[in-house]
Amino acid sequence: MPGIIKDLVQDTKRHEAYTMALIDKNVETSSNRPDYLTRTLEDRQTNKISNVRLAAHASDFVAAGSEPTATVLSCITCYLLKIPNVGRRLLEEIRAIFKSCNDINAASASSLPYLHAVALEGTRIYAPLPLGPPRIVLRGGDTVDGHFLPAQ
Structure with a gap:
């Protein structure tokens, strides 16, 4: 490094x-x-x-202006295709709330917790900017890939 x-x-x-x-x-x-x-x-x-x-x-x-939205959406689409159960769960959440694509807008979509989680994870996996979003380790800490991370 x-x-x-x-x-x-x-x-x-x-x-x-x-x-x-x-x-x-x-x-x-x-x-x-x-x-x-x-x-x-x-x-x-x-x-x-x-x-x-x-x-x-x-x-x-x-x-x-360097296409960060397109980068994140490409990443999310790729992973939704690679991990079909995530795509199905997201589709179920969307179809449970919206009866027509005309019902979907920024305000109505912001209430979907799984969609929000997918978007954040896509941003984490393939950050469209030099630095990814901040990560928070909850109380008690956690172990990731064999490394303990203390709570923040």
Whole structure:
């Protein structure tokens, strides 16, 4: 792992330097064409936003726009096909609540506990971003793959 971590740190530093160079260039160059930083730059003095902070936001925008939803849905679909009993249970939950696909929307789907669990697990297995969701070990701890994890 040390080699992988060293490479990750080097890649991160290279990415940060590249992003900072782009931000510096964007700040120094005026343009009539608005982009994703236009509003932030307009309020820059009022909110005291540094170039480092602009670079962090720009990096977040790129990560958010890199198809994370499609990545998670592809992973979930793959595992639902590989583990049919999970797919059947999810289908049963959905069909028990909804009589028509027209009844399904973000608000109504948010009440489905198994669907929520499947979505979280898909995100855990194949995180669409560099870091996965936080994990919480419940009271008493747990053993995963032979390793004891203390409660948080």
